Amino acid sequence: MKIHRLAIALSILVPALALSVSAENKPNAASIQILKPSDQAQLDAGESYPLDYQVTLGTGDDHFHVWVDEERSPGIHDLKGTYMLPKMTPGVHTITLKLVDKGHVPTGPQKSIQVKVK
Numbered sequence: 001m002k003i004h005r006l007a008i009a010l011s012i013l014v015p016a017l018a019l020s021v022s023a024e025n026k027p028n029a030a031s032i033q034i035l036k037p038s039d040q041a042q043l044d045a046g047e048s049y050p051l052d053y054q055v056t057l058g059t060g061d062d063h064f065h066v067w068v069d070e071e072r073s074p075g076i077h078d079l080k081g082t083y084m085l086p087k088m089t090p091g092v093h094t095i096t097l098k099l100v101d102k103g104h105v106p107t108g109p110q111k112s113i114q115v116k117v118k
Helices: 002-025
Strands: 031-036 041-043 050-056 063-068 080-084 091-100 106-117
Touching: 031 091, 031 106, 050 091
Parallel strands: 041 106
Antiparallel strands: 031 050, 050 080, 063 091, 091 106
8 A cells, every 4th residue: 555655646747846856957938028018008299208117138139129110229128127218209209129030030029019109
């Protein structure tokens, strides 16, 4: 009976331990958070607004760029902070953070919001 209980316990613990070890060996998954402004925020034209962000780089990522519509910012290496958005004209604008490699080639992860400028 004790051997049967031991076998059951091991059959539960060994796979759980293997999953834990494999999760620790995987590289960190990339993540992007746009903390401010919020999606669909209404902003005033002619004003510069802060973009608060937090980024976790994944495998192959080196830094990120902020895009406002089709305009790309310089590379940003600070993984948490504030980037001052350029003044925007009235209308709907898309703000996107894109992770890139050392050659500035997008690696896939990105996050977008839209803002309405009056």
